[in-house]
Amino acid sequence: MLNEKWAVAVDLGGSNLRAALVNAEGKILRKVKQAVGEPREVSAFFRRLIAVLQDVAGGIPRGAKLAGIGLGLPGICDPKEGIVHQLPHFPSWRNVPAAALLAESFSCPIFLDNDANMAAKGEHWRGAARGRRNFILLTLGTGIGGGIFFGGKLWQGESGFAGEVGHMVIEKNGRACPCGKKGCWEMYAASHAVPAGKKAEDLSRAASRLDPGAQKFWREFGNYLGLGIANLALITDIEYFILAGGLSGASQHYLEPALSAARKNVYPKLGERLIIRRSALQENSNILGCAASVFQLSSSHGASEQSHDLR
Amino acid sequence: MLNEKWAVAVDLGGSNLRAALVNAEGKILRKVKQAVGEPREVSAFFRRLIAVLQDVAGGIPRGAKLAGIGLGLPGICDPKEGIVHQLPHFPSWRNVPAAALLAESFSCPIFLDNDANMAAKGEHWRGAARGRRNFILLTLGTGIGGGIFFGGKLWQGESGFAGEVGHMVIEKNGRACPCGKKGCWEMYAASHAVPAGKKAEDLSRAASRLDPGAQKFWREFGNYLGLGIANLALITDIEYFILAGGLSGASQHYLEPALSAARKNVYPKLGERLIIRRSALQENSNILGCAASVFQLSSSHGASEQSHDLR
Numbered sequence: 001m002l003n004e005k006w007a008v009a010v011d012l013g014g015s016n017l018r019a020a021l022v023n024a025e026g027k028i029l030r031k032v033k034q035a036v037g038e039p040r041e042v043s044a045f046f047r048r049l050i051a052v053l054q055d056v057a058g059g060i061p062r063g064a065k066l067a068g069i070g071l072g073l074p075g076i077c078d079p080k081e082g083i084v085h086q087l088p089h090f091p092s093w094r095n096v097p098a099a100a101l102l103a104e105s106f107s108c109p110i111f112l113d114n115d116a117n118m119a120a121k122g123e124h125w126r127g128a129a130r131g132r133r134n135f136i137l138l139t140l141g142t143g144i145g146g147g148i149f150f151g152g153k154l155w156q157g158e159s160g161f162a163g164e165v166g167h168m169v170i171e172k173n174g175r176a177c178p179c180g181k182k183g184c185w186e187m188y189a190a191s192h193a194v195p196a197g198k199k200a201e202d203l204s205r206a207a208s209r210l211d212p213g214a215q216k217f218w219r220e221f222g223n224y225l226g227l228g229i230a231n232l233a234l235i236t237d238i239e240y241f242i243l244a245g246g247l248s249g250a251s252q253h254y255l256e257p258a259l260s261a262a263r264k265n266v267y268p269k270l271g272e273r274l275i276i277r278r279s280a281l282q283e284n285s286n287i288l289g290c291a292a293s294v295f296q297l298s299s300s301h302g303a304s305e306q307s308h309d310l311r
Numbered sequence: 312m313l314n315e316k317w318a319v320a321v322d323l324g325g326s327n328l329r330a331a332l333v334n335a336e337g338k339i340l341r342k343v344k345q346a347v348g349e350p351r352e353v354s355a356f357f358r359r360l361i362a363v364l365q366d367v368a369g370g371i372p373r374g375a376k377l378a379g380i381g382l383g384l385p386g387i388c389d390p391k392e393g394i395v396h397q398l399p400h401f402p403s404w405r406n407v408p409a410a411a412l413l414a415e416s417f418s419c420p421i422f423l424d425n426d427a428n429m430a431a432k433g434e435h436w437r438g439a440a441r442g443r444r445n446f447i448l449l450t451l452g453t454g455i456g457g458g459i460f461f462g463g464k465l466w467q468g469e470s471g472f473a474g475e476v477g478h479m480v481i482e483k484n485g486r487a488c489p490c491g492k493k494g495c496w497e498m499y500a501a502s503h504a505v506p507a508g509k510k511a512e513d514l515s516r517a518a519s520r521l522d523p524g525a526q527k528f529w530r531e532f533g534n535y536l537g538l539g540i541a542n543l544a545l546i547t548d549i550e551y552f553i554l555a556g557g558l559s560g561a562s563q564h565y566l567e568p569a570l571s572a573a574r575k576n577v578y579p580k581l582g583e584r585l586i587i588r589r590s591a592l593q594e595n596s597n598i599l600g601c602a603a604s605v606f607q608l609s610s611s612h613g614a615s616e617q618s619h620d621l622r
Contacts (some may be wrong), residue, residue, distance in 0.1 A: 076578070085580070134469055134613070146546070150461060151612050157548020158445055161581060164545040169538055169576065171483040171494075181576060183482075227480055234475040235457070235546065237468020237613070265480065265492060267387070269396070270472060301462050302445070302548070 005067035006060050008053055009290035011115070011283075012036070012073050014089035014142070017049070019056045020284075022291035024067075026126040028284065030059040040090050042101075050105045057106075068109040069102060070290025072118030074141075079113040079160045079300075088142075111293040115139060115286050116163055117154055117300075119244045119279070120147025122289030124154075125297050127242075127280035134238045137279070138165070139245035143186040144228075148236070156302035166190065170228055188224035191247065193217075204250035215253070222254030226261025226276075233266050233274060244279035251278045316378035317371050319364055320601035322426070323347070323384050325400035325453070328360070330367045331595075333602035335378075337437040339595065341370040351401050353412075361416045368417075379420040380413060381601025383429030385452075390424040390471045390611075399453075422604040426450060426597050427474055428465055428611075430555045430590070431458025433600030435465075436608050438553075438591035445549045448590070449476065450556035454497040455539075459547070465611035473613060477501065481539055499535035502558065504528075515561035526564070533565030537572025537587075544577050544585060555590035562589045 004023065011018040013036070020031040032052060039045065057066050075087030082099025099110040113121075120137040123129040129137070133152040139145040144166035148155045155162050166186035167179055174183030177192070186192055194200050195217075206214035229241055241262075243251055255276060263271035279285050315334065322329040324347070331342040343363060350356065368377055386398030393410025410421040424432075431448040434440040440448070444463040450456040455477035459466045466473050477497035478490055485494030488503070497503055505511050506528075517525035540552055552573075554562055566587060574582035590596050 148546075150466065155461060155547075158550050158584070159548060159580070161578075162546070162548035164548075164578075167545050167576075168542045169481055172481055172485070172535075172538065174483070224483075227483065231479045231542070232546065234478050235459075235473070235543065236466075237470060237473035237475070239469050265478075267472075267475075267490075269470070273469070 004061065004064040005295070006064055007067055007291040007294035008057050008069045009287040009294075010049070010053070010069070010071040011286040011290070012071065013115075014074060017052065018287065019052050020287045021056050021059045022287065024295050026288055026291065028287070030056055031287075032056055036089075041092050042096050045090070046101050050102065053102070053106070066106070066108050068111060068294035069106060070118070070293040071098065071110070071112040072115040072286040072290050073098075073112060074115050076161060076164075077112055077114050079111070079117075079156060082110060082112055084112065109294070111290070113156075113160070113293065114145060114163075116145030116147040116244075117156070118147070118289030118293065119285040120149055120242075120289065121154055121292040122281055122285040122287065123242055123244070123279060124149060125292040126288050127285055128277055129240070129242060132240055134236075135240040135242060136232055136236070136238055137242040137244055137285075138229075140190050140225075140243055140247035141245040142191045144190045145245070146232075148238075150236075150238075150301075154300035156300050158302065160302070162302060165228070165232065168228060168231060170224070170231065185224070185228040189221055189228060193221055193224070200247055200250060204253060207250070207253040218250065218253035219257045222257030223261045225254060226258040226263075227265055229258065229262040229274075229276060230265030233262065233270055237270065239270065239273040239275060241274075241276045242279055243276065244282070244285050248278050248282075315372065315375040316606070317375055318378055318602040318605035319368050319380045320598040320605075321360070321364070321380070321382040322597040322601070323382065324426075325385060328363065329598065330363050331598045332367050332370050333598065335606050337599055337602065339598070341367060342598075343367055347400075352403050353407050356401070357409075357412050361413065364413070364417070377417070377419050379422060379605035380417060381429070381604040382409065382421075382423040383426040383597040383601050384409075384423060385426050387472060387475075388423055388425050390422070390428075390467060393421060393423055395423065420605070422601070424467075424471070424604065425456060425474070427456030427458040427555075428467070429458070429600030429604065430596040431460060431553075431600065432465055432603040433592055433596040433598065434553055434555070434590060435460060436603040437599050438596055439588055440551070440553060443551055445547075446551040446553060447543055447547070447549055448553040448555055448596075449540075451501050451536075451554055451558035452556040453502045455501045456556070457543075459549075461547075461612075467611050467613035469613065471613070476539070476543065479539060479542060481535070481542065496535070496539040500532055500539060504532055504535070511558055511561060515564060518561070518564045529561065529564035530568045533568030534572045536565060537569040537574075538576055540569065540573040540585075540587060541576030544573065544581060548581065550581065550584040550586060552585075552587045553590055554587065555593070555596050559589050559593075
């Protein structure tokens with residue numbers, strides 16, 4: 001294993017922090033998971049994070065090298081500058097220079113991006129989008145995130161913010177979104193759509209038991225999901241959609257209505273070609289995307305045409 | 312002028328056919344305009360079109376060469392195959408092999424695309440998007456068309472249909488669109504939004520006279536225009552929007568509310584950077600885009616990575 005290169009990948013969620021050691025073939029050698037818990041303030045959190053990363057990196061075989069660290073984060077990031085602008089689950093973080101903070105302890109290149117972009121890179125490298133030049137990955141969780149591949153590369157936009165599809169308005173004057181707007185897509189096809197006092201997992205189990213109320217909930221969820229997918233397909237003429245994130249586990253309950261609604265809302269020639277499928281890597285898509293960033297196996301265009309290396 | 316190259320450009324609309332002779336610097340030497348009138352059936356129409364093109368091409372200076380013909384068409388085209396799938400103003404046209412029909416009379420390469428894509432190429436070459444790598448051009452006419460530039464190139468999508476932004480649903484269960492859907496963007500921010508029995512030009516004149524009803528109409532129009540632009544900006548992280556098409560002439564009445572609505576519907580960092588402006592080339596953007604296609608001055612990616620030459 002001499003000269004082999006390894007990446008350390010970090011999947012940070014609102015509840016769990018997962019870190020893994022991944023080789024250049026996408027093999028996960030070591031993985032740790034811990035509750036995020038408290039405190040979440042920047043300096044305390046980064047002390048913990050650095051300790052976790054050092055622990056994981058300790059698994060690198062003798063003679064092999066740490067090629068880089070990749071982080072997939074649940075919020076608005078600037079991949080070019082290595083800055084985290086805003087993470088809803090970490091309210092005290094504002095414009096945190098995350099790459100620079102880690103660079104104090106690690107001498108390798110550091111890559112960060114939002115979780116949907118990283119998951120798209122992961123699926124492109126080792127999952128449901130292998131060999132696809134154009135696709136959109138949607139993370140269905142609390143909200144809806146998007147990672148968009150055009151021409152074989154992740155599209156990051158002018159400033160690294162592309163793919164904020166969850167706040168696309170699909171129902172003017174519709175349901176109030178925590179963002180302050182009304183009728184955002186994610187109010188209808190993400191956890192926000194789950195009625196107060198209920199849980200998505202319970203609704204999924206109930207639908208499996210053929211509970212009519214739960215089945216109706218998921219049909220409605222699928223209708224809205226498909227409507228938004230149709231909007232994206234009309235704009236981009238991309239025909240391949242991958243569902244990831246926590247709620248993709250319940251996709252058997254809403255995939256059919258979603259596909260049917262998407263097809264009804266584009267013209268027939270595009271509808272025939274539309275494919276919506278579940279992530280192949282599931283909980284590892286973000287982690288493998290972080291590793292892909294390190295190995296630069298799927299590069300990006302837009303904001304970060306220059307991938308950034310703090311050294 | 313020996314060895315100089317010229318393009319013949321065709322801007323076909325629902326009412327008028329315009330054809331022009333354009334040189335490699337974007338100078339228009341000769342331009343003809345005629346009413347489309349009747350008949351519009353394929354064979355009769357193409358006989359007339361070929362006569363017009365031969366007339367225009369007759370203006371090519373001695374020793375100069377016809378480098379190609381470009382057509383910007385008001386509907387759904389396949390630029391790769393040179394086929395016109397559907398033009399609302401030419402209902403009898405279905406999957407018309409337009410490039411092949413012209414190739415019977417002309418021995419040069421023939422390029423076709425929808426008018427919004429051509430207008431985007433024109434603005435990129437000689438107009439409001441010179442030097443911009445990323446922008447979206449919107450044609451505001453009967454409906455809303457879109458031409459999207461990513462990374463300095465027109466994005467045509469998987470099959471050449473990208474940019475069908477007018478049928479993005481922004482108000483589920485909203486106004487009925489002729490396409491059969493409800494709440495399509497173009498029902499609110501294009502001619503479709505004009506109340507029955509009224510004309511956009513009259514509403515524009517009335518607003519210039521400070522007629523409150525007309526001013527209210529354009530404010531509402533601008534609100535909806537801005538909402539859809541915000542959706543596009545959130546998805547693509549593109550910050551530069553150009554308005555073209557017939558209704559862009561009334562933009563003084565709705566540009567401010569449109570910008571204000573767009574900014575309110577994206578996050579502040581993106582809102583600060585958003586620019587919405589009117590086409591610089593106005594009625595010539597489509598024609599100059601057709602010429603740009605011929606001279607391949609702004610190439611495209613997606614469907615037509617291979618630009619097609621029938622010879």
